[in-house]
Amino acid sequence: MPEGDTVSGTTATRRTPRGLETRSRIVESAANLFYVKGVNATTLDDVRLASSTSKSQLYNHFEDKLALIHAVIDVQSKFVLAREEQRLRSVKTLSGLRRWRDALVQANSLQDGSYGCALGAMSIELSDTDEQSRRALNASFDAWQRILVETLTRLRELGVLTEDADPQRLGTGLLAALQGGYVLAQNAHNSEPMAVGLDMALDHIGSFARS
Amino acid sequence: MPEGDTVSGTTATRRTPRGLETRSRIVESAANLFYVKGVNATTLDDVRLASSTSKSQLYNHFEDKLALIHAVIDVQSKFVLAREEQRLRSVKTLSGLRRWRDALVQANSLQDGSYGCALGAMSIELSDTDEQSRRALNASFDAWQRILVETLTRLRELGVLTEDADPQRLGTGLLAALQGGYVLAQNAHNSEPMAVGLDMALDHIGSFARS
DNA sequence: TTCCAAATGGACATCATGGTCCACTTTTAG
DNA sequence: CTAAAAGTGGACCATGATGTCCATTTGGAA
Numbered sequence: 006m007p008e009g010d011t012v013s014g015t016t017a018t019r020r021t022p023r024g025l026e027t028r029s030r031i032v033e034s035a036a037n038l039f040y041v042k043g044v045n046a047t048t049l050d051d052v053r054l055a056s057s058t059s060k061s062q063l064y065n066h067f068e069d070k071l072a073l074i075h076a077v078i079d080v081q082s083k084f085v086l087a088r089e090e091q092r093l094r095s096v097k098t099l100s101g102l103r104r105w106r107d108a109l110v111q112a113n114s115l116q117d118g119s120y121g122c123a124l125g126a127m128s129i130e131l132s133d134t135d136e137q138s139r140r141a142l143n144a145s146f147d148a149w150q151r152i153l154v155e156t157l158t159r160l161r162e163l164g165v166l167t168e169d170a171d172p173q174r175l176g177t178g179l180l181a182a183l184q185g186g187y188v189l190a191q192n193a194h195n196s197e198p199m200a201v202g203l204d205m206a207l208d209h210i211g212s213f214a215r216s
Numbered sequence: 217m218p219e220g221d222t223v224s225g226t227t228a229t230r231r232t233p234r235g236l237e238t239r240s241r242i243v244e245s246a247a248n249l250f251y252v253k254g255v256n257a258t259t260l261d262d263v264r265l266a267s268s269t270s271k272s273q274l275y276n277h278f279e280d281k282l283a284l285i286h287a288v289i290d291v292q293s294k295f296v297l298a299r300e301e302q303r304l305r306s307v308k309t310l311s312g313l314r315r316w317r318d319a320l321v322q323a324n325s326l327q328d329g330s331y332g333c334a335l336g337a338m339s340i341e342l343s344d345t346d347e348q349s350r351r352a353l354n355a356s357f358d359a360w361q362r363i364l365v366e367t368l369t370r371l372r373e374l375g376v377l378t379e380d381a382d383p384q385r386l387g388t389g390l391l392a393a394l395q396g397g398y399v400l401a402q403n404a405h406n407s408e409p410m411a412v413g414l415d416m417a418l419d420h421i422g423s424f425a426r427s
Numbered sequence: 428t429t430c431c432a433a434a435t436g437g438a439c440a441t442c443a444t445g446g447t448c449c450a451c452t453t454t455t456a457g
Numbered sequence: 458c459t460a461a462a463a464g465t466g467g468a469c470c471a472t473g474a475t476g477t478c479c480a481t482t483t484g485g486a487a
Contacts, residue, residue, distance in 0.1 A: 021454065024464060045256035046345050048444060059466045064446070121340060128403045129332060129340045134257055143403045174412050177400070181413030182389070185396025189388070192339045192354045201385050202392030209420040232484075235434060259474060270436045275476065 028066045031056045036077045040123050044074060044130050071135065074127075078138060081123045082145035089149060093156045097163055099211055102156070106207060109183070110200045118190030118199065124149075125184050126191075150180050157210070170213035182206035239277045242267045247288045251334050255285060255341050282346065285338075289349055292334045293356040300360060304367045308374055310422055313367070317418060320394070321411045329401030329410065335360075336395050337402075361391050368421070381424035386417075393417035 020028070034056035038047040049063055049070060067073045092105050120126070124145055132139040157172035157179075183206075186199030231239070245267035249258040260274055260281060278284045303316050331337070335356055343350040368383035368390075394417075397410030 021463065023454075027464075041344060043256075043341060043344055045254075045341075049446085050444075060446080061448080061467075062465065065464070070445070120344065125399050126340050129337050129399060130254065130256075132403050133252060133254055133331060139403060139405075143405075146400060146403055174416070177409050177412040178393070178416030181396035181400055181409060182393050182416070183396065184399040185392035185394065185413070188336050188340065188395040188399065189357060189392055192343055192350060192357055194350075194354075198388050198392060201388040202396070205385070205389030205393070205420055206416065209416055209423075212420075212423055232433065234484080238434080260476085261474075271476080272437080272478085273435065276434070281475070 024066070027056075027058060027062055031058055031063060031066060031073070032076050032080050035073055036081055036123075039074075039077055039127065040081075040120055044127060049073075071137075074131070074135075074138060075141065078124075078127060078141050078145075081127070082141070082148075085122075085124055086145065086148055086152070089152050093152055096156050097159065098165060099160070099207075099214060102160075102207060102210070106200075106203045110196055110203065113187070113190055113199055114196035117194045118196040119194055121191035122184060122187040125187055146180070150176050153179055164215055166210070166213045167215050170210070175210055175213075179203075179206045179210070235277070238269060238273055242269055242274060242277060242284070243287050243291050246284055247292055247334075250285075250288055250338065251292075251331055255338060260284075282348075285342070285346075285349060286352065289338060289352050289356075292338070293352070293359075296333075296335055297356065297359055297363070300363050304363055307367050308370065309376060310371070310418075310425060313371075313418060313421070317411075317414045321407055321414065324398070324401055324410055325407035328405045329407040330405060332402035333395060333398040336398055357391070361387050364390055375426055377421070377424045378426050381421070386421055386424075390414075390417045390421070 031052060035047070035052045038051050038055060042051070049060070052058075052073070053060060053063060063073070067076065092108060096102055096105060124142055127138070128142045128146070132142065154172045154176035157166065157170065157175050160166045161168070161170050161172060182202040183199075186202035189198035189202070190196045242263060246258070246263045249262050249266060253262070260271070263269075263284070264271060264274060274284070278287065303319060307313055307316060335353055338349070339353045339357070343353065365383045365387035368377065368381065368386050371377045372379070372381050372383060393413040394410075397413035400409035400413070401407045
């Protein structure tokens with residue numbers, strides 16, 4: 006069994022464009038289903054149906070369901086991190102940070118708070134079951150936090166925040182507030198608690214603003 | 217099929233002490249398994265084994281697995297709310313609130329952050345699948361938040377916090393920070409992010425302290 | 428003591444789901 | 458053009474989980 010493993014989670018020796026196209030269709034469909042139904046509640050038949058593929062294709066492209074899960078974690082992580090990176094890179098003021106908040110809250114409210122955070126949900130569902138998933142998701146959360154810390158560090162260097170501000174702690178707290186907001190919003194089917202949670206974190210960060 | 221439904225989730229007409237004893241043994245075992253393995257990953261055979269009962273007893277006491285899940289939600293909710301009520305009722309100072317924080321963090325660190333919040337975990341796993349579970353868990357979160365709000369209101373009335381403090385918003389934010397902390401801690405297998413998240417919320421609350 | 432409902436144990440039926448296989452088609456390299 | 462490799466479809470198998478049944482035991486009230 007020669008495992009090329011160029012693309013994470015793939016059992017490939019060589020792949021054609023068409024095959025890669027099919028593969029990504031499968032992953033996209035699975036990602037979507039995992040997001041709205043949960044990983045465990047999604048069957049491979051669901052994935053097959055949603056992606057217009059067949060059983061053998063799933064097993065051609067993925068060792069087993071777990072490999073598919075890992076691929077989905079991979080793609081969701083990349084998606085979330087790219088989005089956050091893009092949104093936060095240019096933030097240079099506190100109101101820039103608030104606009105970041107607004108975008109998250111708005112996206113969440115468009116779906117009535119449902120489904121929560123793609124990474125957080127998978128994390129809770131998988132981290133006690135599959136160590137590899139946990140590691141991957143943990144790495145993504147670390148990266149996410151790093152982006153936040155970089156942003157806050159920049160704000161401090163620009164003099165928006167005072168020297169007292171600890172970007173590391175503030176970044177962790179901000180991410181915790183965000184994740185907790187997702188949990189409460191998902192449960193309440195209402196994005197309000199997420200908005201309140203984030204606002205509290207931002208207010209706290211604002212308390213370090215250079216007057 | 218006469219459904220007595222005195223005890224939530226039970227298909228009972230009449231029950232003897234022995235039966236009730238068995239029932240609660242089942243629920244306790246299930247609650248524990250759901251907590252450490254997740255609801256979906258726990259089979260009825262696991263429950264049967266852990267509770268030293270047999271298949272027919274499960275179905276004698278519960279309509280189906282979902283009914284058992286509802287019973288577990290019920291008992292976990294009562295447990296968490298009783299604990300929180302008991303711990304927060306007597307809090308009359310900010311350092312009292314910090315002791316509440318310490319207790320949560322310590323309990324979490326004893327299990328290396330794993331498993332997260334019993335209610336939060338079930339919430340994420342079930343809220344997209346079963347509406348009744350979502351409602352029940354949402355009610356519990358509401359009650360939890362109410363306890364926090366009452367505590368903060370008390371602190372304000374006692375003059376510990378200024379009139380500017382908005383117990384409602386602070387309570388929601390505090391709960392969000394807690395839940396988010398659980399998520400990050402579970403994933404990192406480390407209670408540190410939970411401590412940081414809670415500290416940020418408490419610092420923010422502290423900023424409303426009457427000087 | 429007797430009787431009956433409740434409680435119990437465990438075998439068994441059923442079914443969904445993950446996973447396999449193989450015949451057939453498409454693509455691509457020589 | 459052709460042959461081999463990659464991709465595809467869907468029937469099929471195996472497993473394990475949920476849920477059923479029934480014979481037997483237990484416990485308490487008349």
